[in-house]
Amino acid sequence: MVEFVTIFLVVITTTLLVVRVAYVISQSSKPTRNTSQKDLSTLVVLGSGGHTAEMINLLSVMQKDRFAPRYYIAAATDNMSLQKARVFEGILDDKGADGTQFMQIYRSREVGQSYITSVGTTLLALGHALWLMVKVRPHVILCNGPGTCIPICAIAFIFKVLGIRWSYIFYVESIARVKRLSLSGLLLYKLHMADQLFVQWPQLQKQYPRAHYVGRLM
Amino acid sequence: MDGINNHFEAKRTVFVTVGTTSFDSLVRTVDSDQVKEALSEKGYTHLVIQMGRGSYIPKKSSGEDGSLAVDYFTFSSSIADYLRSASLVISHAGSGSIFETLRMAKPLVVVVNEDLMDNHQSELAEELAERKHLFCARPQTLYQVIKSLNLDTIVPYEPGDANPVARLINKHLGFPAD
Numbered sequence: 001m002v003e004f005v006t007i008f009l010v011v012i013t014t015t016l017l018v019v020r021v022a023y024v025i026s027q028s029s030k031p032t033r034n035t036s037q038k039d040l041s042t043l044v045v046l047g048s049g050g051h052t053a054e055m056i057n058l059l060s061v062m063q064k065d066r067f068a069p070r071y072y073i074a075a076a077t078d079n080m081s082l083q084k085a086r087v088f089e090g091i092l093d094d095k096g097a098d099g100t101q102f103m104q105i106y107r108s109r110e111v112g113q114s115y116i117t118s119v120g121t122t123l124l125a126l127g128h129a130l131w132l133m134v135k136v137r138p139h140v141i142l143c144n145g146p147g148t149c150i151p152i153c154a155i156a157f158i159f160k161v162l163g164i165r166w167s168y169i170f171y172v173e174s175i176a177r178v179k180r181l182s183l184s185g186l187l188l189y190k191l192h193m194a195d196q197l198f199v200q201w202p203q204l205q206k207q208y209p210r211a212h213y214v215g216r217l218m
Numbered sequence: 219m220d221g222i223n224n225h226f227e228a229k230r231t232v233f234v235t236v237g238t239t240s241f242d243s244l245v246r247t248v249d250s251d252q253v254k255e256a257l258s259e260k261g262y263t264h265l266v267i268q269m270g271r272g273s274y275i276p277k278k279s280s281g282e283d284g285s286l287a288v289d290y291f292t293f294s295s296s297i298a299d300y301l302r303s304a305s306l307v308i309s310h311a312g313s314g315s316i317f318e319t320l321r322m323a324k325p326l327v328v329v330v331n332e333d334l335m336d337n338h339q340s341e342l343a344e345e346l347a348e349r350k351h352l353f354c355a356r357p358q359t360l361y362q363v364i365k366s367l368n369l370d371t372i373v374p375y376e377p378g379d380a381n382p383v384a385r386l387i388n389k390h391l392g393f394p395a396d
Contacts, residue, residue: 179341196386
């Protein structure tokens with residue numbers, strides 16, 4: 001009898017989850033019917049290489065009062081990105097007067113790290129991402145490719161499914177990706193986790209029809 | 219320009235940059251007598267190498283004997299000034315270096331590092347070379363590319379625009395378009 005009830009509950013929960021996930025995915029691709037015009041707290045994921053430069057380039061044309069407060073996140077081993085963000089914001093400390101914050105997150109995997117140890121570091125990164133996401137619960141997430149965005153987007157998606165916070169995830173694939181999506185982009189695309197996924201080259205739009213081609217940003 | 223070097227000739231600098239990487243094969247190739255002579259023949263007078271984390275150290279030269287004047291450094295917080303005063307840029311295939319150079323409308327030769335494992339960088343260099351915004355080379359082919367360099371074939375790069383993305387994001391969030 002107990003086994004029957006357990007199985008029944010598992011089936012019901014799984015079905016509800018599947019339905020909820022399907023609902024979240026279908027709603028994500030539609031524009032919001034939000035007309036409240038309130039400002040939206042925004043999480044910005046930075047990354048080494050060209051990622052931060054591209055992100056700042058995008059932020060420079062977005063209305064600062066709409067996307068506030070802004071939370072910048074970079075990998076713990078990335079020394080330059082948060083500094084570039086501070087310069088962009090004109091803030092010298094870790095916290096700005098309007099609530100802008102600069103935070104570091106553990107990396108899932110360093111370049112060249114063995115895959116075995118990567119399991120442990122990925123779990124650590126997921127835990128840290130969960131902690132940060134619970135604190136921030138952003139309305140908007142902006143990312144453009146670094147691996148650090150995957151744990152964050154995964155947790156944001158889970159929050160959406162569980163009704164904890166609806167975060168709009170906007171992913172702009174790096175300008176350096178001409179013919180193939182990056183691993184981050186591919187994951188977000190295949191799993192339907194981004195509200196909108198933007199690509200900068202026409203070849204990518206042909207390969208990934210659900211992506212939005214927006215030309216070059218740089 | 220012919221190969222005559224005299225004190226009254228304008229300074230024409232070649233700036234080489236490898237960003238935050240280590241790219242010994244590029245620095246070594248650029249520092250070779252062969253390449254330096256080819257650059258000199260093309261009318262360049264100075265060579266400045268930003269060598270990053272590389273271990274190969276170029277030979278400095280004052281260029282008094284009529285050859286290329288060579289100088290180098292490892293890193294700089296900003297290479298904008300070096301780019302601005304360069305007549306030719308030879309760069310690794312990082313997107314940051316590439317677009318910073320193109321937005322300044324400087325002639326650019328991008329050298330792809332084949333020792334890098336996941337070489338998605340070459341996609342960008344090849345695409346931009348196909349569109350004639352820059353020249354693409356590998357360390358082994360750099361000498362040939364410089365010998366046959368014709369800057370007249372370059373098509374200026376129109377800087378990109380992030381506004382379309384910002385508009386789409388605003389639209390998705392229900393903000394009014396402005």
